[in-house]
Amino acid sequence: MSKTDAVAIFAEGTFEDQITELAGYISQSRPEPERASYLQSIQQKLVTEEDQTLPSNNIARRREAFSVVLGDVNGLGEGTEREIEGFFNLLYAHLLTLWPIDSPETKKHVSEILPIIATSTAESAIKYRIDELHVLQLSRADVEKWLKEWEITPEEKSTFLKTLVEVFSKAGQPDTAYYYKLAHVRSFDPASQTAQPAALDAIATGLSNPTVFDLDPLFKLDAVIAAKSHPLFALLRIFLNGGLDELHTWQRLDAAQLERKIRLLSLADLGFQNIGQDLPYAQVATLLQVPQLEVERWVIDAIRAGLLTGKLAQPAQTLRVTRATARIFGPQEWDLLVRRLAGWRAGLAVVLESVAAARRRNDAVTTAVAGGVVPGEKQSATSEAVVVGATA
Numbered sequence: 001m002s003k004t005d006a007v008a009i010f011a012e013g014t015f016e017d018q019i020t021e022l023a024g025y026i027s028q029s030r031p032e033p034e035r036a037s038y039l040q041s042i043q044q045k046l047v048t049e050e051d052q053t054l055p056s057n058n059i060a061r062r063r064e065a066f067s068v069v070l071g072d073v074n075g076l077g078e079g080t081e082r083e084i085e086g087f088f089n090l091l092y093a094h095l096l097t098l099w100p101i102d103s104p105e106t107k108k109h110v111s112e113i114l115p116i117i118a119t120s121t122a123e124s125a126i127k128y129r130i131d132e133l134h135v136l137q138l139s140r141a142d143v144e145k146w147l148k149e150w151e152i153t154p155e156e157k158s159t160f161l162k163t164l165v166e167v168f169s170k171a172g173q174p175d176t177a178y179y180y181k182l183a184h185v186r187s188f189d190p191a192s193q194t195a196q197p198a199a200l201d202a203i204a205t206g207l208s209n210p211t212v213f214d215l216d217p218l219f220k221l222d223a224v225i226a227a228k229s230h231p232l233f234a235l236l237r238i239f240l241n242g243g244l245d246e247l248h249t250w251q252r253l254d255a256a257q258l259e260r261k262i263r264l265l266s267l268a269d270l271g272f273q274n275i276g277q278d279l280p281y282a283q284v285a286t287l288l289q290v291p292q293l294e295v296e297r298w299v300i301d302a303i304r305a306g307l308l309t310g311k312l313a314q315p316a317q318t319l320r321v322t323r324a325t326a327r328i329f330g331p332q333e334w335d336l337l338v339r340r341l342a343g344w345r346a347g348l349a350v351v352l353e354s355v356a357a358a359r360r361r362n363d364a365v366t367t368a369v370a371g372g373v374v375p376g377e378k379q380s381a382t383s384e385a386v387v388v389g390a391t392a
Helices: 015-027 032-045 059-071 081-098 104-118 126-137 140-149 154-170 174-186 195-208 231-241 244-251 255-273 281-288 292-304 331-370 375-391
Strands: 278-280 308-313 318-324
Touching: 015 032, 015 059, 015 081, 032 059, 059 081, 059 104, 081 104, 104 140, 104 154, 140 154, 140 174, 154 174, 174 195, 195 231, 231 244, 255 281, 255 292, 255 308, 255 318, 278 281, 281 292, 281 318, 292 308
Parallel strands: none
Antiparallel strands: 278 318, 308 318
16 A cells, blocks of 8 residues: 555644643543653653754654553544544544554554554444454555554454454445455364354355355365354355255254254363363353253253263252363364373372282281281380390
8 A cells, every 4th residue: 555545534633732632532541640740751751851842853752642642542532433533534644654564663552552453342333444444445455465564463464364354345346355264264273262152153154145155265264164064064065065955955954953953062072172071060050041940951852962971960059070072173172181081190100009009018017927926926026025134
């Protein structure tokens, strides 16, 4: 994106007036006793050592003063919709004027502002109009280039992409939002717990978007492939390789039977993660989305299906899991098994040490008996000899 693509709209007044205006808006969110001192600290940044206003060519001091104000932005503020929009418009205008559009400073500041706006708890749609001022001017090439250049963690990258998805969705650009949703899924480790929900959401979006017909990019995402046991993945395969017959077969599946099966499999997963532990009925009921009174029936059904074994304790309202079958056996299940085996190994080491100690004691007694002397008798004989000697 070239600099001519961004239009800076300034309010009336000098640079100092506008920065003071921004600081004044920020101060409204601060406690009353702190407002005057905050404004004074900003105004001190706007004068030179000779107590003169900043000259127009002193770009370094202007950037310093603006950066201080920008660093204090942590939300939409306490103003009206019009004041909020005006504040962020002026903020972006100075940002795009003080630094080149493709500079590292611009990228850094934009990446800091966007999450603040997108994650704001304000219900007003104003924040999406603010985002449009800059975000909707981004090209895909810009985003890809920035993500390669920015030194950020994978989590920060995922958060930034999710922000773009939300912004473009609210702005009525579903195709662009879908593009970034695929990038968001691609940013995850396929084995992470957050990957599958994001992958399933991408599948649902791709299938329901009336303008998306190229579903092959979905099938090339590792996180989507990792969700192959989910019914949505089966539906995706039908749209990739099947026809109406396969779709009609999928639609004829008994919803009640599918719901029963998914509950039993979910219960088996929970049991596998908690073998040897007591599961409260309340936790099981929450997972299965059933009343707590129905927990025992579902546990019995899972036991009959061979998915788990355990013991129900009605007084304590708990399930003691002794065995369970994992729905899939991937990296997470291997890690859990390794930790469980390590625990068993440590426990067995303690038992073996106890057995070895008992064996050593037994061997000592056997050796003493084989020599014709019992440790207790030896001590008694010695004592008797001492007494006899004393009498003599």
